[in-house]
Amino acid sequence: MSLDLADNKHFVGSNKRCILCRGTKNLCNRKRCPVLVKYYSQSKTKAISDTTDIAGSSPPGVFVGRFGYPKVNIGPLVPPFHGDTYEMDTPEMWIGKSIEDIVDFRTSLVRGKYQVGVEEVDRKDRVIEFTRDMALCKEPAEVEAFFNKKPSGRIALSDTVQPYGPSATLRKLDLGTLKIDRRLDRAFDATDLKAVDAVIGLYEHDVYISKIQRAFSIGAFGLGENRKFVPTRWSITAVDDTIGKNLRDEVKKFRPIDEYRVYETWELDNRWEILMLPRTWIYELVEAWYPETAWNPYGREIAIISSHEKYQGRKKYAEIGGCFYAARLAIAERLKEEKRQAGAVILRETHPGYIMPVGVWNVRENVRNALRKKARKFETLKDALFFISNRLDIRMDTWIDNSEVLKETLYQTRLEDFGGGKAWD
Numbered sequence: 001m002s003l004d005l006a007d008n009k010h011f012v013g014s015n016k017r018c019i020l021c022r023g024t025k026n027l028c029n030r031k032r033c034p035v036l037v038k039y040y041s042q043s044k045t046k047a048i049s050d051t052t053d054i055a056g057s058s059p060p061g062v063f064v065g066r067f068g069y070p071k072v073n074i075g076p077l078v079p080p081f082h083g084d085t086y087e088m089d090t091p092e093m094w095i096g097k098s099i100e101d102i103v104d105f106r107t108s109l110v111r112g113k114y115q116v117g118v119e120e121v122d123r124k125d126r127v128i129e130f131t132r133d134m135a136l137c138k139e140p141a142e143v144e145a146f147f148n149k150k151p152s153g154r155i156a157l158s159d160t161v162q163p164y165g166p167s168a169t170l171r172k173l174d175l176g177t178l179k180i181d182r183r184l185d186r187a188f189d190a191t192d193l194k195a196v197d198a199v200i201g202l203y204e205h206d207v208y209i210s211k212i213q214r215a216f217s218i219g220a221f222g223l224g225e226n227r228k229f230v231p232t233r234w235s236i237t238a239v240d241d242t243i244g245k246n247l248r249d250e251v252k253k254f255r256p257i258d259e260y261r262v263y264e265t266w267e268l269d270n271r272w273e274i275l276m277l278p279r280t281w282i283y284e285l286v287e288a289w290y291p292e293t294a295w296n297p298y299g300r301e302i303a304i305i306s307s308h309e310k311y312q313g314r315k316k317y318a319e320i321g322g323c324f325y326a327a328r329l330a331i332a333e334r335l336k337e338e339k340r341q342a343g344a345v346i347l348r349e350t351h352p353g354y355i356m357p358v359g360v361w362n363v364r365e366n367v368r369n370a371l372r373k374k375a376r377k378f379e380t381l382k383d384a385l386f387f388i389s390n391r392l393d394i395r396m397d398t399w400i401d402n403s404e405v406l407k408e409t410l411y412q413t414r415l416e417d418f419g420g421g422k423a424w425d
Contacts, residue, residue: 280311
């Protein structure tokens with residue numbers, strides 16, 4: 001999927017470049033993202049090791065880079081200590097933690113880098129095999145990593161990927177006894193199973209999404225001859241998109257909800273207000289970034305962007321990026337559990353306390369968290385929007401101006417308003 005900025009009406013004004021780019025599209029034509037350079041210059045990582053080898057309990061964590069593709073760096077994430085580190089690479093467990101907490105334990109993870117071609121997943125190589133074994137683990141793995149030089153560098157930040165600490169080129173990798181997740185292992189052994197089917201099957205068997213993404217990145221799924229290493233950044237969005245589409249298509253079979261609902265949560269100085277509409281599927285994510293937040297560090301005004309899809313879905317990659325697919329998964333997941341259908345508009349107000357990007361998990365897990373709470377129900381859209389207007393700082397008319405779904409719902413008459421469209425049992 002590609003993002004065509006030439007005819008993108010959402011791309012208005014330089015203050016929106018950062019939230020559209022998020023360090024990945026080089027919209028400012030600079031060699032390095034100035035936002036990330038700023039964070040790197042301000043961040044400090046712990047003194048990890050004075051030697052070229054580290055022994056510790058990996059959560060387990062692995063990482064596949066994207067620079068140099070189709071040559072990429074793969075390898076483990078290893079802290080210099082032993083114990084129960086499972087939480088360190090399981091973002092499903094991070095709700096309620098502060099940015100400082102997350103950055104603190106993630107900077108302890110040293111990334112080992114070992115260059116391979118993306119099609120070399122079956123190459124007989126100790127580092128490749130051990131890295132893949134770690135991606136299939138269900139518990140922390142005892143690892144000893146030997147590097148060509150001492151790990152160095154600042155904390156790595158991304159709007160998609162969770163932060164991690166210093167890195168170095170791997171020379172050798174040793175593993176202790178591993179406890180493999182049999183669900184992941186069966187998908188790995190099934191070389192006649194398509195990757196899409198493996199991802200959906202694992203999700204339906206209650207494997208954490210973060211664990212599916214990890215195994216996907218290391219080339220563990222798909223028809224044997226088609227398997228490849230997938231950069232971690234891409235694997236996260238690919239899995240969110242795959243699961244979200246499948247859930248959305250299931251949701252379309254159900255009857256729409258009967259009332260307007262509002263769910264909310266406030267975390268990491270982000271305010272989330274989720275409006276569900278009594279109609280067939282339509283979905284939108286609208287984000288408002290205040291000045292001095294992660295992706296609006298230089299702007300003097302609030303920067304607002306949105307991405308949406310109608311009942312048929314969308315063909316182009318969402319302007320907002322991976323956050324769109326992460327939030328859509330959470331919405332469809334909640335509706336599938338209830339066996340109902342709805343339209344959904346997510347309003348995200350990001351305040352200055354959100355000082356640095358911590359990964360797309362923040363969107364998926366916070367929307368999930370909001371939807372676990374009791375909804376406030378309203379008989380009219382006017383009442384629902386009035387409630388939301390008292391929960392967010394930005395005026396409701398500004399949200400409406402930036403929301404295709406709210407404008408359509410408020411100002412356009414739809415066939416189903418007259419009893420047309422699909423008949424629901």
